[in-house]
Amino acid sequence: MSLNIHERKIMRDRWYGDNRDLIKWGGIKILCKDKGINKIFWVAYLREDCWTDIKFDDNIIPVPVPDEVIRHFKSIRQNMSQLRETLDLDIILVDDEIGEKYSHQNRVKYTKLICEYIKNNADVNKVVFLDPDTGLEPNRLEETHVSKDEIKQIWKPLKVGDYLVFYQHKFWPTTGNWKDIRKDQFANCCNNENDVKMWCADDFPTNNDFAKLASDVVFYFIKKKDLSA
Numbered sequence: 001m002s003l004n005i006h007e008r009k010i011m012r013d014r015w016y017g018d019n020r021d022l023i024k025w026g027g028i029k030i031l032c033k034d035k036g037i038n039k040i041f042w043v044a045y046l047r048e049d050c051w052t053d054i055k056f057d058d059n060i061i062p063v064p065v066p067d068e069v070i071r072h073f074k075s076i077r078q079n080m081s082q083l084r085e086t087l088d089l090d091i092i093l094v095d096d097e098i099g100e101k102y103s104h105q106n107r108v109k110y111t112k113l114i115c116e117y118i119k120n121n122a123d124v125n126k127v128v129f130l131d132p133d134t135g136l137e138p139n140r141l142e143e144t145h146v147s148k149d150e151i152k153q154i155w156k157p158l159k160v161g162d163y164l165v166f167y168q169h170k171f172w173p174t175t176g177n178w179k180d181i182r183k184d185q186f187a188n189c190c191n192n193e194n195d196v197k198m199w200c201a202d203d204f205p206t207n208n209d210f211a212k213l214a215s216d217v218v219f220y221f222i223k224k225k226d227l228s229a
Helices: 019-035 067-074 076-087 107-120 148-155 178-189
Strands: 009-011 039-043 048-050 090-093 126-130 163-169 197-200 217-223
Touching (some): 019 076, 019 217, 076 090, 148 163, 178 197, 178 217
Antiparallel strands (some): 197 217
8 A cells, every 4th residue: 555655754865875975974984094083973963854656657546665675775774784884983873872853943952962972972082973964054044054053062072082074065155165164164163263174076187987976065074172172
């Protein structure tokens, strides 16, 4: 029996497995190997998502995409164990550890629980990876963003030696370079103007033999050096 689309809610995995993930997890693997860190606290800001059905021309009623197909290609949780093993990293999906779902209406409590989780798990050096849909808030804070104040809150419980990594999608500034604009804003949230660095796609020089990575995303990272910051 076909299920109504609104009854087939899964966490928002629609972008999982695209070229941005190659930059995301490739960069994290390189960063961790270079810094000698093995533990990742992944704050994914997961949200519920719905998938449309498949329509066959000999059947009036559309049918849902089989759950096992969605899990194979698009489920973050289904692929977590394989990702941990493949990258040889201890990746913890923090959303599943705090007992609270992310939503725009619930972001205050969600952020508070994230901070408490970081504070209560300060045993080893780690990367805390903030992975919102589009990045830092512009003039108006929406569901897809993380606010500047939230970054400041999450930065505070990190211990010396920890790294904070932040995902940012391209936006269209009226003036200036979008990567530098958000880099300066992110640095200000972490009380350090000089130590924020980034990684992104390097598609030049290239030719038709190479598949290009996504040029519309950047990842910022900074090391916690001072507990007073």
